[in-house]
Amino acid sequence: MFTEYKPQRGYDEYFSGTDEPRSALRPLLSSLGQLGLEELNRNHAAAGMLLKRLGATFRLNGSGNRGVERILPFDPLPRLIGASEWQTLERGLVQRLEAIDLFLADIYGDQLILRDGILPREDLETSQGWRPQMEGFRPPLNKWCHISGLDLIRDGQGTWRVLEDNLRCPSGVAYFLENRRVMKRMFPSLFAGRTVQPIDDYPSHLLQTLRELAPWTERPTVVLLTPGVFNSAYFEHSYLAQQMGIQLVEGRDLVCQDDRVWMRSTGGLEPVDVIYRRIDDDFLDPAVFRSDSMLGVRGLMQAYRAGRVAIANAPGTGVADDKLIYAYVPEMIRYYLGEEPIIENVPTYLCARAEDRAYVLEHLGELVVKAVAEAGGYGMLIGPHASQEEISDFAEKIKANPRNYIAQPTLELSTVPSLSEGELFPCHVDLRPYVLRGKGAWVSPGGLTRVALRRGSLVVNSSQGGGCKDTWIVSEQGGGTAQQSQSSQQGAPC
Template sequence: MSQIADSVVSPLSSFDYSFQPGQKDEVFSEKGEIKPHWVYLLESLKELGAEAFREREAKALRILRDDGATYNIYNDSLVPNKVWELDLVPSLISSEEWGGIESGLLERAELFNLLLKDIYGPRDLIRLGVIPPEALLCHRGFLRACQGIMLSGNHQLINHAVDLMRGDDGKMWVLTDRTQSPSGAGYALENRTVMSRIFPSLFRDSHVHRLANYFQRLRTKLTTLAPNQDDPRVVVLTPGAHNETYFEHAYLANYLGFHLVQSGDLVVRNGFVWMKSFDGISRVDVILRRVDDSFCDPVELRGDSQLGVPGLLEVARAGRVVIANPLGSGILENPVFLSYLPAIAKALLGRELRLNTVPT
């Protein structure tokens, strides 16, 4: 569990956490028994002791500061770069429960991928009356200029993030979907890295599911999407150092081995996107963007944007550069769609979704 703060604090520093009858609890069962997947962690922390735990908290804060892990708060002139807070008592999910959640997330990602293809393709859902035209055409996230622009292969939505909450029924519910340029993966990786240094034995013996597979698959997917397979070049497009998640942009670019660029580093010439450097210009094949849809091209989208690349959309339309996630995918964040999601799922998947969505 992570949030924004100047220091690292733990809710269990005194280790006096106890069961409260009648309240929903992640640690205790309804019978007041510690859930099996929490036993080893809590026993290890109690054995460590409060004083030693506070020393680990201080060490974690030093690591985060040394790594430059920050979350920039807009309009906060007093503390523009707040240290990313890592709670050393994590929120645990058992492998058994996560298996069901993971299946539901994969299913949801496939549904939103099919929905995106229909929105900028045939729009069968409107034609069949599954969703009203105004849910799509009247939303600012719908970009008519992106009609017909498709990535090669079956998957258009490369990254899909979901906010989850525990409902009164004890199950995980979906709060919202993030489809433009989802953030969080880099912070999760930083969290894991710090935890493995603070509690090496505890982290190892807990058999935590690794994140490396996600990043390996992301890197492979992006490079295979490149129009130029001889020497594909992938870049991470960031709004700049003042963006609230800039640390993550730089962290991911370094971890994945991609160039981190801003709009001024890119230029469109002769129908291609090029990256400028001291050695000249190099062709760009794939852009992993952290810039919102409408800011990516001041020529065809938002004219006052200084964060985008003039002419970018035309190059994408010609299939000479791949943008992930595709421009226009922000329409999927329209909360109106959540009201029609059961009908959309039946139309596109032929079944109901495993994960329920919080009503809007």
């Protein structure tokens, strides 16, 4: 099957630089070989139909595609990560989020990091995620980010790095869970003889985390607040609400009275203790943020400040999603925890700094430049793939608003074999693990591996033609037996 497969330069996760299969991948390659490319393609097409029947779609809202529903392209070749390597990544993710949480508590509190000159005040207060309305506030458990999805990449040497932080309303977990469901149904033979860490208990961990945010009651009522059916991630909103057994609500379903949040029901008003919000800060409460918002609940922030309702994630966490603030996270880890980062950042140039800006403008054709508040692969220049006109246009944008841009080296993201036009081709990937933080911390085993299915592309975002694949955390001992694998297919979570 892999005779014609040629790894590109950089780090391929299936094959070494000598084109030899990595030892941990040999059993999987054997199973794939028995399956054969023709059968793999046939089952792949059936998997796409299954995802469509399951409703696992996302909505494109960009220009020319508004309202178009698509399934997230799914690739059937799993990505494998060894258990010991994963344990290191887990520790690094928890460390990073602990520092970010302390940072959020500080900047909305005593602002010691500003007074000590670690972070310039101007960089903070010009961030689109900065919410001065949250100053002086202390959230339940004194935790700000409860549900996080951090983007990791492997560089050309195979070293893991953090590419971005996603703390406001991180998405993609429904596809992470559905990928495993589809793999077990369409490709059960690939699981035979190996132990893969289970993931389908994520909804129960999520629900437990949310309940822990309301210590004032033994039986908290949790709801998921969605903008509605026209949101690009509505499938995920309804999926998670159904999996947790909680109500999916819109702003019009909630009302605030006497510093409490209530949900309208056929039996009258019912109290709400925790809101898992999937709408941005600006739309949460028209009395505090955008006055023209029709999506939120008037009085919600008053109830929140009164300690009568919890919101996950806390308003104001989006400041840590700012790509300029991202550059300071290693210093946050040293400042708040007195530790060295377990997972390093990608080297980053801040165009707001004169010296960095001069270097970036001189080397635009070699760098990746990103707008600090954009997501989904938008507002980005990939220098080596850009035309001279695009480079010139971006240079003018940087000069006009340097605070709005950062730049990073064009990394050789690791590759994993993927089906591209019916053939196996090395495609670039990243990884979004999900971290839940209530009274403790829990990291999903693996995460959403996003794959750049367009040949040669470095952009993995679904809105830019990217897809996803299942991520397996596996024992390095080659563990597991056929009997264990068979039991997992009959109901044990995988």
